Amino acid sequence: QSALTQPASVSGSPGQSITISCTGTSSDVGGYKFVSWYQQHPGKAPKVMIYEVTKRPSGVSSRFSGSKSGSTASLTISGLQADDEAQYYCCSYAVNSFIYVCGTGTQVTVL
């Protein structure tokens, strides 16, 4: 199972919106609704921001939203803030094979 493909880096100015893509296959991202997104600051554990493609856990800002089209999922951060600067990973659960696969990671830089 190959890692999901994410852009290495995305940047934006404060207040702007950015979108991070996560491309898999019909066996993972494209086949099921179990795509989640994680924010990781340096030296810290990942924190879930989105699950089941579009759902936000309690306490996560509404500036974070998720979507999916075919085998590509996306995370959009609107109203970019300095604290959003971090590494972001997508992960997908493949129901038929009972495994998780995560993405290559995207560094978000706030200019």
Place this chain on the structure above:
Amino acid sequence: QVQLQESGPGLVKPSQTLSLTCTVSRGSLSSGSYYWSWLRQPAGQELEWIGRVYMSGHTNYNPSLQSRVTISIDTSQDQFSLKVNSVTAADTAVYYCARIFDVSGTGRYFDYWGQGALVTVSS
């Protein structure tokens, strides 16, 4: 709030076995709503899922690691463990334990994580 804490040796010699334990507090490993999982992250690299265990002891593993990995659970001690056999320098990473929220086939995401434990494979 559920808390997870990894523990184990920070240095392992090549060809030996890496062993880590995750202790869970304020949360029950006997709940049928969760799986318990291990992931790892080499320095500056991506997250890699290692495997998961259910309260029954049933496991699923990453196919790329399956031949060398064992995950077990001890609900009486609120702990689950990871063993990786025949380690090499490529197994050097920060190892995370995490809880998977999975209620009646919904969720299926990592909702709580440990702080991570650095394990270095070196002679």
